[in-house]
Amino acid sequence: MRISTVTVYEQSVSSMNRQQAGFLKTGQQIASGRRVVNPSDDPQAASRAVGVSQAKAVTEQYADARVGARNALAQTESVLDSLSSVLERTRTLLVQASSDTLGDADRQSVASELRGLYEVAIGQANATDGNGRYLFGGYQDGSPPFQKDGSGNIEYNGDSNARALRIDASRLMQVAENGENVFLSVPGTAGHLACADEGNAGSVTFTGPSVVDATVGEHRDRHRVAFAIDAGGAQTYTVSRYDEATSSWAAVPGLEDLTYESGKPVTFAGLSMVFAGDPADGDRFEVAPAQKMDPDIFRSFEQVLAVLETPADTPMAKAALRNTLNTAMREFANAQDNVLTVRASAGARLNELDVVDSVGANRMLNYEQTLSDLVDLDYVQAASDYSLRQVGLQASYEVFTTMKTMSLFSRM
Template identity: 60%
Template structure:
């Protein structure tokens, strides 16, 4: 069989092109570090790699979301730490102001410091994050959530929604708490708070109430102790229960009990309230569950400052101030407990982020390993293949060079 020179050249060129193509493919794999450079290299692996890469991208997005959530919670938790310090300082000042050895000037000095704590607390309630958004305004985070009205009282103008962020496929986490839940609420089970009517003209002071039987049928109701006098002019008191349905004090628990100015113990609804001092006809003292009384931390500060700035000209003034400070102490305790409860909740969410981060990190590593197994290059095998293809191409080039010189004309 005779083989034409054209056929020899065509076969040699084809062999050279094939060897060069294989060599370039291995070179491209080594340069990119990937075994599957084009989908045609391994269609099944390429298809699986697309799915794994998408899952990895979603997992990474959740990781970025957790970073944002952690920043928000950390900033809010840091502010609540300062709020706790402010309320603790206010309690210390209340204890100091309760001393009978202080003069009106001394109490005004305490009120001045307390006002500074109050203003600092307001600033913390209107704290912002690094992007200028207010931390405790709910979704209305573009304006200050707490503002003073015309009367100088602080009002909450944010909303009661909570910003949430998805930190994992099955977890939507609260990354903030609105201001009303922090500064105008009390924790569940906060107990009772007692408050004297601002219009009282007598000098009655109270201690308590103390819970003596939380299983009493009347426990949890709101009570009002009202003072009067009998036909002989001796002081008496009666206890009324607040009618939630009618919104009036029309249910009487105790009627026309004798009152002893030295000390009188009122026992009703599983509670014990100790009274001292001379009442005036029409005076009243209310005790009720903390969540039905004043729950506004700013209002508590305002009451305390007003009481300390009022001179004690009469025995009635001293009794009013003592009663106000007693109520304020309980309200501050409840406010601090509430702030600590919210702060603990934030701490729990930060801990949860750490756990989810750990799980997400392991998942991300698994995706990286799977993706590497599918498309990444085994360099030892690739370098061996590279050397082999290089030798093959050199051999093809040598063969072609030798073959093109073979001709019968050399023998003529």
């Protein structure tokens, strides 16, 4: 077998190149801190690392979504806190205005402060999230959800939806409230309300209603107490029940043309009320669960302001004042309970975000550890390999240097 000089030269160069490639690869691993620099270094680990990286990216997106959710909920909670303070002050002023010691001028002063609170409530209802979106407009968050119509009444222009964000793979969280839920609703635990008809001309005032027999299912329906004065001056009343199916009122059997006695309790459908004063023919009072009385914070403000700014110089005006304030105090109490309920819900979701953040952080740590196990470099092992390859490279240099000068002629 013959070995030519060219063959010896090529083998030496090839060995030197292999040593240099291994040395450079180890240096690249040390510089990058990764064992798997290219997929060819460890195809299986590289493939698994791609899947873990994708899962990690998704988890990071959920974390960003939670930041947005937390900001939205914090702003909502802050607005509801302010609104609760407004309603608390409103209730205090209504108690003050109901005092018989106040005159028309005093009630005008109360009305002035109430009007300021009314405007504050409208401002809170049209609060934005800092990005130009209205908090309480539902999906219609590009324009103010509460605006005055041609008659000066506040109307809701949003919808009944609520924006939500997916904060985790299995959790879609509501991050905003719609105006109906906050300003046009009452909690399920709200009691009953009574209100006097705006056209009442008598001096009858009411107390109640209160539930005296919860087993009577009809107490959950709308009822109306209507007064009548016959030709002889006798005062009677009739209780009617509203039929949801036919959208009409029908007298309750056995509760027709009953004799009215001022101050005597009137009992019907498991409810009890006390009427006092002299009715006019056609005076009416409606009684129903608060949920069926079309709750509306702004309408309550408007009714109270109207009656406080009207002089109570007649028995009819005094009765209207008393009845309106009685109804409004219950309405605002229900409204505040509703706001506190919604605020508690927002607070619970904020707490849930903290829990989900903790779970997400632990998940990210697991992903980081898995990625490290798959592709990160063991620096101790890499340093040893680096030194070994450096020695091998230097040896290949020396072998090449020695071999290139050797010749059979030098042995002759």
